Amino acid sequence: MFELKPMLSALWRNKISALLIAVQLALTLAIVSNATVIVQDRLEKMARPTGIAVSDIISVTFMPVPVNYDMAGAVAADLELLRNMPGVVDATVTNQIPLSGSGSASTYFTEPNQEIGGENANYYQTDEHFIDTLGLNLVAGRNFTRADFDVIGPNDTYEPRVAIITQKFADVMFPGEDAVGKYFYSGGDGEPREIIGVVERHLGAWPSWSKAGQVAFYPLLVTGNHKRYLIRTEPGQRDTVYKQIEEKLAERDPQRVIHLDTLSKRMAQSYISDNVMVKVLSAVMTLLTFIVALGIIGLTIFWINQRNKQIGVRRALGATRANISRYFLVENTLIAGAGLAIGMAAAQVINHFMVNQFSQPVLSIPTLLVCALILLGVSVTAALVPAIRAANISPAMATRSV
Numbered sequence: 125m126f127e128l129k130p131m132l133s134a135l136w137r138n139k140i141s142a143l144l145i146a147v148q149l150a151l152t153l154a155i156v157s158n159a160t161v162i163v164q165d166r167l168e169k170m171a172r173p174t175g176i177a178v179s180d181i182i183s184v185t186f187m188p189v190p191v192n193y194d195m196a197g198a199v200a201a202d203l204e205l206l207r208n209m210p211g212v213v214d215a216t217v218t219n220q221i222p223l224s225g226s227g228s229a230s231t232y233f234t235e236p237n238q239e240i241g242g243e244n245a246n247y248y249q250t251d252e253h254f255i256d257t258l259g260l261n262l263v264a265g266r267n268f269t270r271a272d273f274d275v276i277g278p279n280d281t282y283e284p285r286v287a288i289i290t291q292k293f294a295d296v297m298f299p300g301e302d303a304v305g306k307y308f309y310s311g312g313d314g315e316p317r318e319i320i321g322v323v324e325r326h327l328g329a330w331p332s333w334s335k336a337g338q339v340a341f342y343p344l345l346v347t348g349n350h351k352r353y354l355i356r357t358e359p360g361q362r363d364t365v366y367k368q369i370e371e372k373l374a375e376r377d378p379q380r381v382i383h384l385d386t387l388s389k390r391m392a393q394s395y396i397s398d399n400v401m402v403k404v405l406s407a408v409m410t411l412l413t414f415i416v417a418l419g420i421i422g423l424t425i426f427w428i429n430q431r432n433k434q435i436g437v438r439r440a441l442g443a444t445r446a447n448i449s450r451y452f453l454v455e456n457t458l459i460a461g462a463g464l465a466i467g468m469a470a471a472q473v474i475n476h477f478m479v480n481q482f483s484q485p486v487l488s489i490p491t492l493l494v495c496a497l498i499l500l501g502v503s504v505t506a507a508l509v510p511a512i513r514a515a516n517i518s519p520a521m522a523t524r525s526v
Contacts, residue, residue, distance in 0.1 A: 141426070149416060149464055152415075153495060153499055156413065157492050167402060174223060175323065180362055183386070190379055195348065196347055203216070203353070206369070215253065217251055218354055227330060229329075230245065231311045234298070235309065245289070245340050251343060255267050265321030273344070284343070287319055287340050287342055289322060289340045291323065293337070332394070354387075362386065366384060413499065421509070421510060445515035452511040456507035472492070
């Protein structure tokens with residue numbers, strides 16, 4: 125037997141210090157378990173497939189200097205130049221850069237002139253090269269053709285006739301149905317947009333948005349004071365092509381300001397806050413666990429120093445080193461078990477509050493149990509060294525003053 129009655133009696137005599145360790149473990153479990161689900165949620169979000177050949181894509185933004193600039197002519201000439209460059213797979217024009225944190229969105233409906241009950245989606249104005257340029261997977265319908273493409277001025281009123289949407293947006297708008305051939309509408313108007321194709325995945329402009337992945341694409345160029353291109357290169361050729369693009373574009377038309385970036389860098393910038401949160405919470409969890417371990421080590425050493433004589437007497441009466449070590453380990457496990465039981469209840473209460481107030485992920489029972497077992501393991505491990513030290517106390521030294 126583990127001599128539970130003497131243990132409980134000893135813990136009662138030292139109830140304040142035992143209670144402090146139990147409370148510390150409870151608070152640590154409540155914080156660590158909720159931090160764990162947040163870290164898991166952020167890591168899963170950052171690991172999601174984008175549907176885009178991110179590592180091979182370069183983005184270009186340019187702004188012309190002349191006031192009366194032929195934007196449509198410049199776009200056509202630039203894209204022809206870019207597509208013919210060595211190492212380039214394809215190039216497209218777009219109103220916004222994917223995964224950049226900057227974009228446009230609207231509310232869409234399945235019935236004309238509807239104004240409530242719609243679904244939000246990010247949208248892009250692009251051309252028939254966008255699927256090949258982004259490396260998207262067309263799972264239904266067809267791509268845009270040049271006949272679908274329109275060019276309008278920045279102040280013109282225009283409603284797209286056709287669209288390609290993502291599978292996620294299709295599932296939201298037409299659950300359980302084939303979206304190709306169906307129509308959807310912008311809020312407050314009766315102009316139909318026919319869905320001619322569905323791509324498997326595209327996260328859109330805002331990866332952290334709750335509607336990320338709900339995207340629509342229109343075959344349209346709106347002339348204005350700036351324009352953006354996306355250039356997809358052959359694998360391993362991105363950096364080589366990157367060095368040449370600005371020079372080639374400036375050589376073709378020097379009367380503009382050009383800015384280049386990689387889509388990988390754009391995506392990393394969009395995930396900065398998630399990365400920071402993961403690092404901060406990981407550091408907090410590590411620090412709290414370390415502090416708990418130090419507290420357990422300190423308390424166990426303190427109790428051992430108080431019980432030198434009792435340990436010596438037990439050794440003299442035949443108690444083995446294993447008996448002594450086991451005594452302190454079981455005593456520590458009792459404290460840890462009580463603290464973790466309280467911590468599991470506290471963790472659920474805190475998580476319920478965070479889910480309701482901040483839309484944080486729900487803490488699952490398996491995750492909570494894993495965190496509790498890890499802290500129990502840390503607790504037992506922290507008490508192990510002092511327990512072994514207690515087992516090595518000599519009966520003669522411990523009873524010298526008896």
